[in-house]
Amino acid sequence: MASNLDEEIEDLRARVTTLKKQLRVHASTLITAPSTRQLLSSAPQPDKPTTTLTLPTHSNQTRSQTEAQAHQKNLLADALAQQQAHAQQCLYRTCATLTTFRARDPDPRAVDGGAILGLRIEVVSRARFLRPYYVLLNRPFPSSRHHLRVHRHTLPPCIPMAGLAVRYLAPPPTPTPSGSGGEQRRVEEKKKQRSRQDLAKFARALRREVVRYHHRLGVVADLRNAAGIGRAGYGDQEEEEGEKGDSEGRPSNRLVDISPADAEAKHLSIEWADGRTGRLVMGDDGEIVKLVVLGENGRDYEAARGLLGGAVRIEDVVKRLAALR
Amino acid sequence: MARISVPTTARLPSSLRVDPTNPAATKILSRLSRSSLISVALDWLDEINLPQASPYLRQDEDEDEDEDEVDDFYPPARSLEELRDIYTSLQARKGSKREVLERITEGDWRHGLTLYQLAMADLQYLYDHPTSQKWSAYRIMPLKPPRDPDGEEPPEIDRQSLTIPRFHPSTFLKTLQSQVLPDVKAHYNFDAHKSLPLLILRIFILDSPYNTNHAMQQSTTSTTAFDSSRTVYIAFPDASPHVFISKPQTTTTVNNPGSNSNPRTGDGRRGGGEGVGVGVGVGGEARSLRNLLVEGIPKALSRPLRRQRFALxxxxxxxxxxxxxxxxxxxxxxxxxxxxxxxxYRTDDDDSRKTRETPLDLVLPSPPLSEQETQSPAVAGTGGGKRSAPLPVVASAEERREERAAKRARLVARARFAGTAVMGDGKGVERVDVVIEDPFPEVGEQHQDEDGLDKENTVERVEATGRKGRRRKKSRVDEASRGAAEDEDGDVRSEERGEEGAQGWRPYVRLTFHGSHVFAGIRQLVESGIIDGERMPGWMTGEEGVTIGAVRNGRIRGHKGSGV
Known part of the structure; x- marks a missing residue:
């Protein structure tokens, strides 16, 4: 009985959330529709369809009614403005893929009053927008207000963010104790040169690294697909089948596993069904740097040639594997 | 087995057998619960592990020996299948742990347990008791000539700063082996963690120059050579340039009988200078071994041929x-x-946030906290439905204010901690040490400033052991105790004066937070309104991700936490 009631409550709650979501979707669809916008921009009359959204008001008091109408009008205008702003932001995020925003550090002792400049890096992988990466910058240097520093970020450790930050967002020069001589001055000069920050370059370089990383991951997935390695679990089953019956294919030189072997997904470890293992090293942009295949008797150059077939880029290998299959 | 034992620098082979009566072996096994013991035994009998964990089976030809074994309490099984069935049936029925343990040590593995088996059993213990080891995290950094001990200065710009260290288990092991001294033998075992993306390397250190049975025989006479404090775990997280190294258990002499029974080694090496106890002596020795290893790890990761050298x-x-x-x-x-x-970055809490992330979604995002606000009464309703229903009717002004304050506290906690630091999330640290390096606020200063610093100059000890049993002691460093403290901390003060000039008096304030989940405890205190969440400094939320830190100007000093 009690469990029944609980289930019912759960169901109702789930329905409430879905309805709420639907309501939000409909509201934003309605408000972005051109006709609605037209209605709103050209002085809207009280008994338009928009009044269905009205709040309950006292009916027969004309003064309060007009007030309420004005209030509603304001609300609608606000909603419209918000929606438009959001649409614009989405457009920028979609097309520019590198956007900034302002945030506030909740820490009461944060530097610079908690002002935060956020970088948002969009990543598209397999025709989908992934969760963006964020870099949050602050200005901790009291001596120079224009120097930024990376405060927080959500980049995985395989992106060399720290190195890029040192390169493009160098801290302002610290006033060194005065010394004399050309050496000292040259060092100062160098330091000054170093301390010039370039947020745009930083953001571009960072985005480049992120996109490269995701492309490499994507290419690994493509390779797996092309080699017919499928998802985990499925592969094992296929392997067993292959050993038993499917011998008219290529049972011995079939690939059984391709997986990234390091954090940056630049090294791929490759396994064949007959126990040979290989390691493919690719460059930043997917060019093949090296491939080593080890068989039972040391290096297996033939298998390496067989896999690459003169390919220069990893995508060529994908095509090759797909064609061979 | 080899007749002659030659000292070498090779590692201990996994197939090396240890006498099951060896105290270390029995200790490792007896730590496990009955069910884990059986599952480990079944794992040993698995096809993959069998070559290095073969049980004692009855041979068909020695029929005549049967008479001798009539009174054998655990007659050897005829086949692996039979043995597997025995253990599966043990698994199904109830019984004592003793029974299984004796069956393993006196029956099926009477000829010895291999180091590999012991490693598996030990790792099983680690999985059963995930908090049995204390880990410290190290970052793998490109090796640079030391420039600045504080790490405040940024490293030199070059290509090296963009390389991410790479890790290859077997190469790593080979190089690590060559770093370890030849008079220490170690057994290495890699295992992928069952639930976390980790690769765990168990290093079992033996104080013997031999890598054959001799090493084991020596160890039966002096048990310290075979101590659990000589087991070091190194964990490599997937796709991350960090390593986690376990600390030897120095204080827990309770589950460490080897160190108790043998005070000779500890005191002999360290001359009893510590005078703290035997456990410390042995622990100290183990720590030096560990230090040796820790020094070896970056060298083992480095590849001098590629001009890539790393440091931890x-x-x-x-x-x-x-x-x-x-x-x-x-x-x-x-x-x-x-x-x-x-x-x-959070994905797992509510879907309103998930939809917010893709720019193709044109639905206007609701502010992150508003959604929670509407849900919280519903959540409260699940607990006490009867109570929450009549509440709005009889709520007086006082109650309503309280209600609002509580709600606000909850919201603030949510703003400061977001979805982290929740009691049951299993991601808690047990101890946080913070040293405050801020100057003491001037008495004549504005009220606001003093309030802001007041929190930091109080000594807080928060016990976050669940809902109850929470204790909070707040002792303000006041005018009266100034003089005394000044005398004690004279050194610190003068040292920092030289750095900052006449900035004022800096008391030596050190805070230790201790509990099962420190930051969840702080969050609970914020939620219940004991800590003012809006004025709480950022390091109390655990956002830096450190457990040891120095606070200056209300922030954890240096760049260690934020990764840059």
């Missing part, structure tokens, strides 16, 4: 909780966006 840098995170380590130093996005910043 401490990241000030020490905890027993591997999940927390993986969360804060793993391959994900959470490494330098802790506490409140986690809104920027």
């Amino acid at each position: 840098q401490s990241t000030s995170l020490v905890t027993r909780n591997l999940a927390e380590l993986v969360h804060r130093r793993g391959g994900g996005r959470a490494n330098s966006a802790g506490a409140g910043w986690s809104v920027y």
Whole structure:
């Protein structure tokens, strides 16, 4: 009985959330529709369809009614403005893929009053927008207000963010104790040169690294697909089948596993069904740097040639594997 | 077995057998619960592990020996299948742990347990008791000539700063082996963690120059050579340039009978200078071995031929909780966006946030906290439906204010901690040490400033052991105790004066937070309104991801936490 009631409550709650979501979707669809916008921009009359959204008001008091109408009008205008702003932001995020925003550090002792400049890096992988990466910058240097520093970020450790930050967002020069001589001055000069920050370059370089990383991951997935390695679990089953019956294919030189072997997904470890293992090293942009295949008797150059077939880029290998299959 | 034992630098082979009566072996096994013991035994009998864990089976030809074994309490099984069936049936029925343990040591593995088996059993214990080891996290950094001990100055710009260290288990092991001294033998065992993206390397150190049975025989006479404090675990998180190294258990002499029974080694080496106890002596020795290993790790990771040399840098995170380590130093996005910043990567709390992330979704996002606000009464309703229903009717002004304050406290806690630091999330640190280096606020200063610093100059000890049993002691460093404290901390003060000039008096204030989940405890205090969440400094939310830190100007000093 009690469990029944609980289930019912759960169901109702789930329905409430879905309805709420639907309501939000409909509201934003309605408000972005051109006709609605037209209605709103050209002085809207009280008994338009928009009044269905009205709040309950006292009916027969004309003064309060007009007030309420004005209030509603304001609300609608606000909603419209918000929606438009959001649409614009989405457009920028979609097309520019590198956007900034302002945030506030909740820490009461944060530097610079908690002002935060956020970088948002969009990543598209397999025709989908992934969760963006964020870099949050602050200005901790009291001596120079224009120097930024990376405060927080959500980049995985395989992106060399720290190195890029040192390169493009160098801290302002610290006033060194005065010394004399050309050496000292040259060092100062160098330091000054170093301390010039370039947020745009930083953001571009960072985005480049992120996109490269995701492309490499994507290419690994493509390779797996092309080699017919499928998802985990499925592969094992296929392997067993292959050993038993499917011998008219290529049972011995079939690939059984391709997986990234390091954090940056630049090294791929490759396994064949007959126990040979290989390691493919690719460059930043997917060019093949090296491939080593080890068989039972040391290096297996033939298998390496067989896999690459003169390919220069990893995508060529994908095509090759797909064609061979 | 080889007749002659020659001292070599090779590692101990996995197939090396240890006498099952060896105290270390029995200790490792008896730590396990009955069910884990059986599952480990079944694992040993698995096809993959069998070559290195073969049980004692009856041979068909020696029929005549049967008479001798009539009174054998655990007659050897005829086949592996039979043995597997025996253990599966043991698994099904109830019984004592003793029964299984004796069956293993006196029956099926009477001829000895291999080091591999012991490693498996030990790792099983680690999985059963995930908090049994204390881990410290290190970052693998490109090796640079030392420039600045504080690490405040940024490293030199070159291509090296963009390389991410790479890790290859077998190469690593080979190089690590060559780093370890030849008079120490170690057994290495890699295992992938069952639930976390970790590769665990168990290093079992033996104080013997031999890598044959001689090493074992020596160890039966002096048990310290075979001590659990000589087991070092190194965990490599997937796709992350960090390593986690376990600390030897120096204080827990309770589950360490070897160290108790043998005071000779500890005192002999260290001359009893510590005078603290035997456990410390042995622990100290083990620590030096560990230091040797820790020094060896970056060298083993380095590849001099490629001109890539690495060093380990401490990241000030020490905890027993591997999940927390993986969360804060793993391959994900959470490494330098802790506490409140986690809104920027969290996926798992509510779907309103998930939809917000893709730019193709034109639905206007609701502010992150408004959704929670509407849900919280519903959540409260699940607990006490009867109470929450009549509440709005009889609520007086006082109650309503309280209600509002509580709600506000909850919201503030949510803003500061976001989805992290929740009691049951399994990602808690047990101890946080913070040293405050801020100057004492002037008495004549404005009221606001003093209030702001007041919190930091109080000594707080928060016990976050669940709902109850929480204790909070707040002792203000007041005018009266100034004189005394000044005398004690004279050195510190003068040292820092030289740095900062006449900035005022700096008391030596050190805070230790201790509990099962420190930051969840602080969050609970914020939620219940004991700590003012809006004025709470950021390091109390755990957003830096460190457990040891120095606070200056209300912030954790240096760059160690934020990853840059």
